[in-house]
Amino acid sequence: MVSLTNEQLNDPVALTRALVDMESVSGDEEQIADLVESALRDRAHLRVLRDGNVVFARTELGRDKRILLAGHLDTVPLNDNFPSHTDGDTMYGCGTSDMKSGTAIALHLAATLSDPACDLSFVFYDCEEVDSERNGLNKASIHRPEWLAADFAFLLEPTLGVVEAGCQGTMRANITLTGKRAHSARSWLGDNAIHSAGEVLRRLDDYSARTVDIDGCRYREGLNAVGIAGGVAGNVIPDTCTVTVNFRFAPDRSLDDAQRHLEEVFAGFQIEVTDRGPAAMPGLQAPAAAQFLRRIGHEPRAKLGWTDVARFAQLGVPAVNFGPGDPNLAHTKNEHVSCSRIVDCCETLRDYLAKGSQ
Helix, strand or coil: CCCCCHHHHCCHHHHHHHHHCCCCECCCCHHHHHHHHHHHHCCCCCEEEEECCEEEEECCCCCCCEEEEEEECCECCCCCCCCCEEECCEEECCCHHHHHHHHHHHHHHHHHCCCECCEEEEEEECCCCCCHHHCHHHHHHHHCHHHHCCCEEEECCCCCCCCEECECEEEEEEEEEECECEEHHHHHHCECHHHHHHHHHHHHHHCCCCEEEECCEEEECEEEEEEEEECCCCCEECCEEEEEEEEEECCCCCHHHHHHHHHHHCCCCEEEEEEEECCECCCCCCHHHHHHHHHHCCCCEECCCCCCHHHHHHCCCCEEECCCCCHHHCCCCCCEEEHHHHHHHHHHHHHHHECCCC
16 A cells, blocks of 8 residues: 655645545545555554544643644546646645645644644544535534544635634525426417526525624625526426525524525525535634634634534534635646645644644
8 A cells, every 4th residue: 555654744745745646536535544544543642543534533642622623535526637746836736725735734733743732633534525414524523523522623624824714604495486388389378487487586686695794704695596497398388497596694694594584585486495504603712713813913714615614613613714725726627736835834733733832
């Protein structure tokens, strides 16, 4: 089996390259999970556990605080961007930004930070880029919540080295319009369901989205049509049409609040929620978060999108997103990351976690 060298483990940039150059599209993470587990098994300061393709490691030093770092091992499908290549300070390749550079930082710190000021936990998990039921962190939160217990957590998703606090919630729903089929040559005998979707689209066009300030972070909501389906044949008046909408909502709304809001906006229509993920509050009032913000000297910003920090929030663990990648490059063919930013983010976290730094 391929293994990571100490030279790679000691260098977060070289470690990023090694992880990027191991293909691990969602559902095919066994080899990279083996690699991570093998790299940590012989570290005397760590207890290492594994469940499927989730690798968990923790220090047990008796400190009065525990901080967790988490990173997913999978990527979206390759897009003629594998293996990696480097041009100056920039490393290109699938997963460089989302999020093998962040995962490499967590793995580097797990392997090399043996005497931190607080106890540390590390979670390396699979299937983040696919449906929630397969997500390794989701499974751990249900079946092994003790693995995720901490006073504070970092999810090393791409943020360009800025703290992005909490996350938006997300909800998808189908709005189904019904009518009556007829021959299109005798359309007056039918009721066109596609035409009935006009009112749904008008309500979306007239919708005024909120911007909510929480702990100095501005969460901008959005409600949009993301799909429409209807039609039977080129000579048939359709009797059904479905408009799919996506609601991105601020952390001051619960899932039930968000669903009630959709039902209010689309009152009079048949609505079915098909997918939903809770928002997460910023968590910046946690002492560990406040200490980190003081140390980096940057203002936090809201996470406009859904991330696994919501899973930590559901477990009562305040968490933030913090990583070297650029979220705007995630899932793109031209995905890349700044090598110097990998080093900067790594040193920021090491300084924060190292003994005597807090």
